[in-house]
Amino acid sequence: MQVDGRRKVYNEINVTPMLDLAYVLLVIFILMATAQVAGIKVDLPKASSAVSLAQPETIAITVSNDGQIFMDAYPVTISDLEVRLRNAKASNPNVPIVLKGDQAAQYGKVTEVLDLLRQLDLNKVGLVTGKPATGG
Structure with a gap:
């Protein structure tokens, strides 16, 4: 920019756009840090009442x-699941377990997991169901 034939020297930096960006990043960080991990989305079967563990x-x-098995949202095989459950039981013998099976899941896989839990003597097991359908 020229004023009277001379160039005007800017000796200050405009930090307003940088602060705007910093505030937006701060808000995004706060939202992402407080978001809960939902896990794997499955279509749960309906039940008349649900018990929360x-x-x-x-x-x-x-x-x-x-038929894929997940433990805390991480895919595992049945042998990996057994090892992890043994480690969890070693640290807490009464560890509660929540089993979610998709409505269209292979019945044999759910039974296999339940059988493994019985073999490891893990008896605080809850089956997750969806809310009952309302209407008439």
Whole structure:
């Protein structure tokens, strides 16, 4: 920019756009840090009443509709699941377990997981169901 034939020297930096960006990043960070991990989305069967085993250090085991097994949202094989459950039982013998099976899941996979839990003598097991359908 020229004023009277001379160039005007800017000796200050405009930090307003940088502060705007910093505030937006701060808001995004806060939202992402407080968001809860939902885990694996499955279509749960409906039940008339649901019991909650929501406790700290609850292990969530999910069987998807294609038969894949997840432990706390991480895919595992049945042998990996056994090792991890043995380790969890060693640290807490009464560890609560929540089993979610997709409505279209292979019945054999869910039974296999339940049988493994029985073999390991893990008896605080809850089956997760969806809310009952309302209407008439």
